[in-house]
Amino acid sequence: MAQAAxxxxxxxxxxxxxxxxxxxxxxxxxxxxxxxxxxxxAGKSTLMSILYGFYQADSGEIRVGGQPASIKTPNDAxxxxxxxxxxxxxxxxxFSVLENIILGAESxxxxxxxxxxxxxxxxxxxxxxxxxxxxxxxxxxxPVGLQQRVEILKALYRGAEILILDEPTGVLTPxxxxxxFRILGQLKEQGKTVVLITHKxxxxxxxxxxxxxxxxxxxxxxxxxxxxxxEELAELMVGRRVLLRVEKGEADAGAVxxxxxxxxxxxxxxxxxxxxxxxxxxxxxIVGIAGVAGNGQSELLEAISGIRHAVSGSVMLDxxxxxxxxxxxxxxxxxxxxxxxxxxxHHVGLVLAFEENENSILGYHDDxxxxxxxxxxxxxxxxxxxxxxxxxxxxxxxxxxxxxxxxGGNQQKIVLAREMEQDPGVLIVGQPTRGVDVGAIEFxxxxxxxxxxxxxxxxxxxxxxDEIRSLSDRILVMFAGRIVGExxxxxxxxxxxxxxxxxxHQEAAx
Amino acid sequence: MSTxxxxxxxxxxxxxxxxxxxxxxxxxAGFVVLLVGENPLRAAVILVEGAFGKGTxxxxxxxxxxxxxxxxxxVAVAAHCGLFNIxxxxxxxxxxxxxxVVCLSFDSVLPWWLTFPLAIVASxxxxxxxALIPAYLQAxxxxxxxxxxxxxxxxxxxxxxxxLVGPLKPAGSQAPQxxxxxAGAELPKLNWIIELFGAKIRSAPLNVCFLLAxxxxxxxxxxxxxxxxxxxxxxxxHSPKAARYAGISETRIIITAMMIxxxxxxxxxxxxxxxxxxxxxIDFVSGAGFVGIAVALMGRLHPVGxxxxxxxxxxxxxxxxxxxxxxxxxxxxxxxxIQGLVILFAGALEHMFRPYIQALFASxxxxxxxxxxxxxxxx
Numbered sequence: 001m002a003q004a005a006x007x008x009x010x011x012x013x014x015x016x017x018x019x020x021x022x023x024x025x026x027x028x029x030x031x032x033x034x035x036x037x038x039x040x041x042a043g044k045s046t047l048m049s050i051l052y053g054f055y056q057a058d059s060g061e062i063r064v065g066g067q068p069a070s071i072k073t074p075n076d077a078x079x080x081x082x083x084x085x086x087x088x089x090x091x092x093x094x095f096s097v098l099e100n101i102i103l104g105a106e107s108x109x110x111x112x113x114x115x116x117x118x119x120x121x122x123x124x125x126x127x128x129x130x131x132x133x134x135x136x137x138x139x140x141x142x143p144v145g146l147q148q149r150v151e152i153l154k155a156l157y158r159g160a161e162i163l164i165l166d167e168p169t170g171v172l173t174p175x176x177x178x179x180x181f182r183i184l185g186q187l188k189e190q191g192k193t194v195v196l197i198t199h200k201x202x203x204x205x206x207x208x209x210x211x212x213x214x215x216x217x218x219x220x221x222x223x224x225x226x227x228x229x230x231e232e233l234a235e236l237m238v239g240r241r242v243l244l245r246v247e248k249g250e251a252d253a254g255a256v257x258x259x260x261x262x263x264x265x266x267x268x269x270x271x272x273x274x275x276x277x278x279x280x281x282x283x284x285x286i287v288g289i290a291g292v293a294g295n296g297q298s299e300l301l302e303a304i305s306g307i308r309h310a311v312s313g314s315v316m317l318d319x320x321x322x323x324x325x326x327x328x329x330x331x332x333x334x335x336x337x338x339x340x341x342x343x344x345x346h347h348v349g350l351v352l353a354f355e356e357n358e359n360s361i362l363g364y365h366d367d368x369x370x371x372x373x374x375x376x377x378x379x380x381x382x383x384x385x386x387x388x389x390x391x392x393x394x395x396x397x398x399x400x401x402x403x404x405x406x407x408g409g410n411q412q413k414i415v416l417a418r419e420m421e422q423d424p425g426v427l428i429v430g431q432p433t434r435g436v437d438v439g440a441i442e443f444x445x446x447x448x449x450x451x452x453x454x455x456x457x458x459x460x461x462x463x464x465x466d467e468i469r470s471l472s473d474r475i476l477v478m479f480a481g482r483i484v485g486e487x488x489x490x491x492x493x494x495x496x497x498x499x500x501x502x503x504x505h506q507e508a509a510x
Numbered sequence: 511m512s513t514x515x516x517x518x519x520x521x522x523x524x525x526x527x528x529x530x531x532x533x534x535x536x537x538x539a540g541f542v543v544l545l546v547g548e549n550p551l552r553a554a555v556i557l558v559e560g561a562f563g564k565g566t567x568x569x570x571x572x573x574x575x576x577x578x579x580x581x582x583x584x585v586a587v588a589a590h591c592g593l594f595n596i597x598x599x600x601x602x603x604x605x606x607x608x609x610x611v612v613c614l615s616f617d618s619v620l621p622w623w624l625t626f627p628l629a630i631v632a633s634x635x636x637x638x639x640x641a642l643i644p645a646y647l648q649a650x651x652x653x654x655x656x657x658x659x660x661x662x663x664x665x666x667x668x669x670x671x672x673x674l675v676g677p678l679k680p681a682g683s684q685a686p687q688x689x690x691x692x693a694g695a696e697l698p699k700l701n702w703i704i705e706l707f708g709a710k711i712r713s714a715p716l717n718v719c720f721l722l723a724x725x726x727x728x729x730x731x732x733x734x735x736x737x738x739x740x741x742x743x744x745x746x747x748h749s750p751k752a753a754r755y756a757g758i759s760e761t762r763i764i765i766t767a768m769m770i771x772x773x774x775x776x777x778x779x780x781x782x783x784x785x786x787x788x789x790x791x792i793d794f795v796s797g798a799g800f801v802g803i804a805v806a807l808m809g810r811l812h813p814v815g816x817x818x819x820x821x822x823x824x825x826x827x828x829x830x831x832x833x834x835x836x837x838x839x840x841x842x843x844x845x846x847x848i849q850g851l852v853i854l855f856a857g858a859l860e861h862m863f864r865p866y867i868q869a870l871f872a873s874x875x876x877x878x879x880x881x882x883x884x885x886x887x888x889x
Contacts, residue, residue, distance in 0.1 A: 307754055331757020340755070348755045351748045358741070363756040365741055374737050 004066065005030040005162050005193040006051065006082075011060035013046055020046040022217045024060070028162075028210075033184060033194040035204040035225070038214035039237055039437035040408050044197050047214070048164050052084045053077040064162075083155025084164040089147050093140040097133050097150050098122065101157050118157065125156050129186050145176035152183065163187065164195045169203060173292045174465065174497035181207045199438075201230045202466075213237055238439045246445040249453070251473040254283035256316075257457035258304075258338070258426050263313030263324070265296070265303045273299035274310075275481035281426065281457040286448065288472030289461040292500050296481035297461045298343060301430045304459075305340035306330040307348075318425060334363055339419035341412075343430030343461070349415040352404040356394075357385035359403050360418050388417040393443070409440030416444060420451060427451055428459040433467060445471060465493055465500075518868055524810060528856060530863050532822070535855040539848040546839045553833060553840065560832025561825035565709025567832070569701050569716040573786070575817075575824030576716075579723040580778035581802025582809060582816040583730050584771045589811050590734050591767035592747035597644060597659025598775040599799025600666030601637040605776030607670065608632035609783050610678060610688050610790040617695035625695045629780060630722070637776020638769040640666065645768030649761040655768070663799075674792050687791035697785045717785030719777075726774060727813040733770070743767050775799065801849075808856040819856075826852065 004027045011024040020043045028034045038044045049055045051062065053071040062069050064080045071077050077084070091100050098118055106114045119135060126132050131149050139147060148168060155163055165184075169177040184194050184207060196208060204211050205225060212222040213236040221236050235241050258281045265274035273296040281287045291297050302308035303324055304315065310324040317336055322328045330340070342348040350359050361370050361381055370381050385399035392413045394406070403411060412433070419427065432448065433441045448471060452458050462468050468475055475487045477499040485499045518527075540550035561571045581598045588595035595601075612632045616625050644658035671686070680689045697717040705711055734740040746753040746763045753763065782794050801823055808822070809815030830845030855862075 305755075306757075329757050329759070330755055334757060342755060344751075347749050348751045351745055351752050353748045354744070362745065362752065365738055365756065371738055374739065375732075376736055376738060376741060378736070 003030050004028060005064070006195075007061075007063040007066075008047070008051070009061040009063070011047065011050060011062075012058045013043075013050060013055060014058055019217050021050070021057070024219050026212060026219060026222070028193060028195060030065075030193050031188060031191050032209040033188055033196060033207055035196045035198065035208035035211040036214065037198060037201065037204055037211060037233060037237060039199070039439075040435055041216075041437075042214040042237070043217040044214050045166065048084070048166065048195070048197060051077065052082060052164065078158050078160070081159055081161035082164065083158060083160025083162070085148065085151040085155060085166065085168060087167045087170060089144075089151055091139050091147060091150060094138060096136050096138055097142075097153075098135040100139060100150055101135075101154050103154075105158060121157060122153065125153055128190065129156070129183060131156075131183060143176075144171045145173070145179065148172070148180065149183070160192070162193045162195065164197070166197045167199070168196070169198065169200065170463075171293060173501045174493055175501050175503075177203070201233050204233065205230060215239060234438055238437070240439070245470050246442070246449060248449045248471075251285045251452065252455075253285040253473070254455060256280045257283050257318060258459070259316040260304065261314045261316075263300070263303060263315065264311045265299045265308060266311050267299055272311075273481050274303065277313075277478075277481075277483055279476060279483060281459055283425075283457050284452060284455045285473040286452050286458040286460055286471050288468035288475045289459070289478055290465055290468045290475055290496055290500060291461075291463070291478035293463045295478045295500075297463075297478055298430070299481075300478070301340070301343065301428060301461055304428055305338065305342070306333045307342075330363065331366065334422075334424075337425035339422055339424035339427050341415050341419050341427070341429040341432065343434070345411055345415050350403050350411060352402070354403055355400050356389070356403055356406070356414060357382045357399040359414055360385040360388055360399070362418065364418070364422060388414075388421055391421075392417040392447075407437065408435040409437045409444075412436050412444065413440065416447060420447065424456065426457045426459070428461075430461045431464075432460060432462060433464070434462075441467075465496060469493070469496070518864075518871060522867065522871065524812075524815065527860075527864060527867060528808065528810075528815075530867070531855045531860065532852065534863075535848075535852045538855070539851050542844065542847055542851075543840065546844070548837050548839050553837060556833050556836050557829035558825070559829075560836075561829035565701075565704045565707075565711040566714050567828055568704055568709065569711055569714030570828040570831075571821065571824040572700075572720055573714065573716045573781070573824070574827040575820040576720045576723045576781045576785075577778055577798045578801055578805045578820035578823050579727060579817055580774055580781070581799050582805030582820050583723075583726055583813065584774035584778070584799075585802045585806035586809070586811040586813070586816055587730060587734070587743075587774060588767055588771040589806060590740070590747050591743040591763060592750065593645075593648070593764065593767060593771075594656050595641065595659055595768065595771045595775075596656055596803070597641060597662050597799075598771070598778075598802045599795055599797070600659070600663035601640045601772045601775035602778040602799055603663075603670055603795045604640045604666040605633040605637040605779040606783055606790045606794060607673065608636035608776070609779055613691045613695035613784065614688060617692040620694050622694060622697060626697060626718070626780075626784070629695070629784060630777060633776040633779050634773035635776070637779075638773040641768040641772025641775070642765065645765045648768075649764040667793075671792060674790065678790065685791070688789045691784070691788040695784055696788055697780075699785075715782075715786035717781070719781040719785045722777065722780070724817070726777065727817050730774070731813040739766065775802075778802075804849075804853040804856070807860070808852075822852070823849070 006028045008024055008026040011021050013021040024047060036044050046055065050057050053074045053076050056072065062071060069080055092103065098115055101122060102114050102118045122135050131153055133146055133149050133153065168180060172180065187194055198204060208225045210222060211225050211228065211233065213220050213233060215237060261278045263274055263277045264272060267273045277300065289297055299308060303310040306324065306328045307330055309326050312325060315322050315324050317338060346352060351362065370377055382399050389397045389399060394410050394413045432444050436444065448458060460471055469489060472489055475489065475491060476483045477485045477496060479500060479502040484502065487496065543550040543553045561567050581602065584598045585595055609629045609632055612629045613625060616628065640662060644655055644662055647653040647658050648655040674686045678688045679686060697719065700716045700718060700720055701711045701714055734744065742758045742763055745756060746758060750760065778798060783790055787794065805816055805819045805823055809819040826849050833840055834842050834845055
C-alpha cells in the first residue's frame with residue numbers, strides 16, 4: 001500500500017452530550033480515491049470538518065503525509081495541501097471565475113498582477129486535468145456542473161494535494177456526474193488524493209479504491225471497493241439488512257384522478273418556470289417526475305398544491321375543475337382530497353419549534369375531530385399523534401418532543417403519517433427521501449407503494465433518479481419547465497439522463 | 511451536526527438563565543452606582559426595600575406591574591404571530607380617547623361597575639382599530655409593521671395632544687387634560703388586600719385593573735396554546751411558508767393577531783386613567799409600551815413569565831423612585847440606565863450565557879439534556 005496521505009488516530013468530538021465522532025481511526029492512502037459513506041448524522045461531515053479546520057477534535061491526532069499536524073482553521077488545512085469542495089458552493093455569484101479563484105489568495109494590493117498570475121496558472125490546471133472553464137465567465141451564468149469545477153479549480157489553485165468532496169453529485173445530471181468522475185480519475189493519476197463523501201453507494205462502487213463506512217459516530221468498516229458489494233455497504237451503514245429496491249406488483253391504473261392541462265407557472269421574479277405542462281394521474285398508479293433540480297419541479301408542486309398561484313391552465317380533480325390561478329388555497333384542495341408532502345419539510349411541511357403532536361395536525365387543524373368549539377382538543381390531538389407514531393414507527397415515540405429533535409427520516413415520517421392517514425384520493429410528494437437515512441427510505445417507499453395499491457393516485461417528484469425508477473409506473477422528465485418525455489419504469493438511466501439534460505429531446509422523444 | 515448545543519431542562523431555561531442575566535445586569539449596574547460615588551450594596555437595599563419593604567411600596571410596585579402586564583401581553587401576542595408590534599405605546603395612548611368618551615359620558619349616571627366594562631370595551635376597541643391600519647398595510651401592501659407602528663405612535667401622540675389642548679380640555683383650564691372623572695368612573699383600590707397582611711398603606715393607586723391584567727394573562731395563555739386561532743398564529747409566527755401550506759390566510763391571521771395585540775395595549779390605559787389619575791392627561795402612557803417589549807422578551811413571551819417580568823419592572827420603577835429620593839447622586843436618569851441594563855442583559859443578550867450553562871449541564875449530567883437518547887435511536 002502506498003504511503004498514507006492522511007492518518008486520523010483516535011479522533012473524538014462531542015457537541016454537548018452528543019458524541020458525533022468516537023475513536024475514529026482512518027488511513028487514506030496517497031494517490032487514491034477514498035469514499036466515506038454513512039447515514040445522515042453518522043458523523044461524516046463532522047469528521048471532514050475537523051480535517052478541514054472548522055472544528056477542533058476533543059482528542060486524537062491528525063497526521064498529514066506522516067507528520068503530526070495541528071489544523072485549527074481552514075487556512076491551516078490549505079497550507080497543508082488540503083482542499084474542500086462543499087456541498088453548497090462557496091462562490092460569489094456575481095464575480096467572474098477568475099475573481100472567485102483568487103478570492104482569499106490575492107497576492108498584492110493591486111489585483112492586476114494577481115489576476116495575470118492566476119490566469120496563466122488556471123490555464124495550466126485546465127489543460128492538465130481537463131477542467132475547462134471560461135475564466136471570464138460570471139458564476140451565476142454558469143450551470144451547476146461548471147460551478148463545481150470552479151470550486152475544484154479553487155482548491156487546486158491553492159495547491160491542494162488532498163481534495164475532499166462533500167456530496168458532489170447531488171446537484172448534477174448523470175452526464176455531469178460522469179464528467180466529474182473522469183476529472184477525479186485524472187486527479188488521481190496525477191498523484192492527488194481524493195476523499196469522497198456520499199450516500200450514493202453506486203458512485204462509491206464506480207470510482208473509489210477504498211471505502212469507509214460510518215455509523216452513529218464510529219467507523220464501522222473500511223473495505224477495498226473491489227472486494228465489497230452495495231448490499232454489504234448498505235448493511236454496514238444501517239446495521240441490518242436493507243432492501244435497496246422496493247418490491248412492487250403491476251399497477252392497476254383506474255380512472256383519471258388528477259388532470260393537469262396547459263399549466264403555466266411563474267416564479268417570484270416573473271420567470272416562467274412551468275411552461276404549458278399537461279399530464280394525467282390515474283387512480284392506482286405512481287407517476288414520477290424526474291429532472292435536475294431547478295427545472296420547474298418545485299413550482300409545479302407548489303402550483304398543484306395551491307401554495308403558488310398558476311398563471312394559466314386548468315386542473316381537474318376527480319373530474320371537477322379547480323382554479324389554481326388564484327382562487328384555490330391549500331386548505332380547499334386538502335378538503336377535496338389532495339394531500340401534499342412538500343419538498344422542504346423544515347420550513348413548509350413542519351414547524352420545527354412545535355411539539356410532534358402539534359405538527360401532526362398541521363393543515364388539518366380545522367378538522368372537527370381535533371377541536372372543541374374554538375379550542376383545540378388536546379387529548380384527541382395527542383392520542384391521534386400517538387397512533388400515528390405507533391403505526392409509522394416514529395422514533396423516539398414521544399408526541400410531546402420538539403419536532404426539531406427528531407432525525408430527518410423521522411421528521412419525514414411525521415409528515416407522511418399526517419398526509420397519508422387523512423386517506424386522500426391524490427397524494428403528491430416532493431423529494432420523498434431527501435436527507436432521510438437508508439433504513440427510513442425503505443419504509444417510505446413501501447408506504448408509497450401501499451398507497452398506490454389502495455387505489456390512490458400518487459405523484460412523486462424527486463431528483464434521485466434511482467428513486468424515480470424504482471417507484472414509478474410512469475416517468476415524466478422535466479427540463480426547463482417542460483415535460484420532455486414520458487417513459488416506462490424500464491427506461492435506462494442513460495436514456496433518462498439524456499432527457500434530463502435536455503439533449504436533443506426532440507430526437508429522444510420521437 | 512445542526513444542533514451543537516444540547517437542550518436544557520425547563521427549570522433552567524425559564525428560571526436559571528433569566529436569574530443569571532438579571533444578576534449580571536445588577537452587577538454591571540452596581541459599577542455604575544460605584545462610578546458616581548455611591549455604595550452599590552446600599553443602593554440595592556434601598557431599591558428592594560423601596561419596592562417591597564412597606565405596604566405602600568408593594569402597592570405601587572403592583573400598580574406599575576399592572577401597566578406592564580398589559581403592554582407585555584400585547585407585544586407577546588403579536589410576537590407569537592411573528593409580528594413586532596412597536597406600536598403598543600400609541601395604541602394605549604389613543605385608547606385613552608375611548609376611555610375618555612365613556613367616562614365623561616357616563617360617570618355622572620352609572621356606578622363604576624357599569625362604567626368599567628364599557629370602558630374596557632371602548633379601550634380595547636380603539637386600541638384594536640389603531641393596530642388594524644398597520645396590520646392591514648402589512649398584510650395587503652407589505653409595508654413593514656415595525657415602521658408603520660412606529661409612525662402610528664407619532665400620529666397617536668399628535669392627535670392626543672391636539673385633543674387634550676383643544677376639544678377635550680375644559681374651558682378655562684390651563685392643564686392639557688380632561689376634567690376629572692366623577693365617582694362613577696373611579697375604580698376601587700385593592701390596597702385592602704395588602705392591608706390584610708398587616709401592612710399599612712398611606713395612599714397608593716393599586717386598583718382592580720391588576721385583577722383584570724391577571725385575567726388577561728390567563729386568557730392570553732388560553733388563546734395561544736389552547737385555541738385553534740392561537741395555533742394558527744404560532745404556525746404563522748414560526749414559519750409563514752408552513753402557514754401558507756396549511757391553508758392559513760396570511761391576511762386574516764396578521765390582522766387578527768394585531769387587533770388582539772392592540773386591544774391588550776388599549777386596556778393598559780384603564781390602569782392609570784381610571785385607577786389613578788381619574789382624567790386623561792398628556793403623555794399618560796409615558797413609555798410603558800416600550801417597557802412592554804422588554805417585559806415580553808424577558809418573560810419569554812409566556813404569560814407567567816410576563817407577569818413576573820412586569821413585577822420586576824414595577825419594582826425597578828417604584829424602588830428606583832425611592833432610590834432617586836434617598837441618594838441625590840443617583841438621579842432619575844440613573845434609574846433609566848439600570849432599567850436599560852436589565853433590558854440589555856435579559857432581552858438583547860438573552861443567549862449570552864446559554865452556551866456555557868449548556869456545556870456545564872452536559873458535563874454534569876448528560877441525561878438531563880436529553881439529546882443522546884434522541885440522536886442515537888434514529889430509525
